[in-house]
Amino acid sequence: MLQNVTANCNLRINILKQTNYILRGNAMNKEYSAGKGNTITLQVSVGTEGAAQSKVVQRKPATPPMKLLSSSLSDANIPATTIGSSEILMGSTVCIYTIIDLSAIPTQNIPAAIDKIAISYTFSGGPNGAQSFIPDSDDIERTPDSKTITIIKQVEING
């Protein structure tokens, strides 16, 4: 019986290895309407057991990236903070970077810790009100040892 249990464990592991379990977010809208004459705020929420940091950068074609926000040294959360007016942000891409270090998590728990990561980005102040985004699978990068996860979310700001 124990041999059967072991065989079932191995079969299950082999099947599930084919599947990406990291942050199964649905493909979400990557645009936020800022309107005119509005003040836009952004909140970043990161739930993880790992040490983490977040930064927000504004990117425009042919200009160097401009830093907008950084998390405190306690965690990767950024409270709702003004990132600019509609006119300043119009036509640019707001890039939200989060890095998570899982090296201190017991190795056997790292896959579960990755699956547990809960991130949301909430823009507000636009004509359509608050809108939240979550990372897509192609926003996520990880080192070969899976101990460092980097999430880069791009949200285009339009009218």
Next chain:
Amino acid sequence: MNRHTAKFTLLIIALLLCSRTIAQTVPSTIALTDLEAPSSPAFVLLDAAPSSVERPMTSKAFTTSILSLINQNGGAIEVTPYWFIKNKKMTSYRYYGVNPNDSSQNVLAQSRLFSLSLAMVNQSVAGSSTTLNVSNLSFGIRTQLVQVRSKGSIGRFRSSHRNLNQCLSNVLDQITLIDPNAPNRNALINSIVQNDTSLAKARENFSKVLAEKPTFTLELAAGYNLAFDSSDFKSGRTGRLGAWLNADYIVYHKNSTYLHLTGLARYLYDKNSKDGNGSYLKNDCLDWGGKVELEISKLSCAFEYVKRNNLTQSKLNTERIASTVRYKVSNDLYVNGTLGNNFGKNSLLTLFGFQWSIGNGNEKVE
């Protein structure tokens, strides 16, 4: 395969299907301390664990154990539900129960990491005229109620954690300069992360601080056992029911050497013994005892004594005296050996067991 064994196998498969995250690709290197897994409460309830006095330890997301005794064999799985539930408000400080702003700590922080276990143990029990084969199915739950770290340890935690986050912030500054749409984005990020020596050093310091064992821990566990006589599923009955507290205090610590004193208090409801007419007797028991354990790097040696007071039949009072050794045999296995006298009359205890946590099979120990 008989029916109740088939049902147990189905239960195991159902639990495996629920523990989907175990199948993610894991890193290929594991620290030795990560391999050690505590005995499942379902084993402890049946007096089938290597040690009756378990030092509280952090449960892994998913653990399997097998054991082989002279007259028993079996297996167990243990799952920590915390690792399968998202929490948007979790942070590293909250997880470890440390306040980022001062030296206070949440001593109850680890209690959320409770684990559930399921075990099956086949026993050969000597009857009045024949030997009875008893199959046991046990359920267990365990949680570390209290964990107290020294002020010095808390201070080192905050300092090393802050330093780690500062290094992560510096690395992220570099990553923000990369074109997020670059086709080789991942390679560039990996290069930054893996070549940052400050980050590597900060991680190492943080891990060293986390490896410091808490000064005091208190664990609560409970278990329920269903017993089946002679492999007959219809004979299912309550075999045992129990709840216990383990308290561990570190008396001495220097580098990787620890001297532990662990105390135990346990209540057991037992219905495994028979009277002269062959009917099962109910017994209420109170166990109390302790263990002295010396940990030196890879080796752990312990001596334990547990007294069992049978409140129903004082003539059945008994005790357990055992010595336990734990050591790493190979890169993937942690082996326990126990020698002593188990509960009961003339009950020689000779136990040999393996414990391992599920991975992808290719892990190497650092």
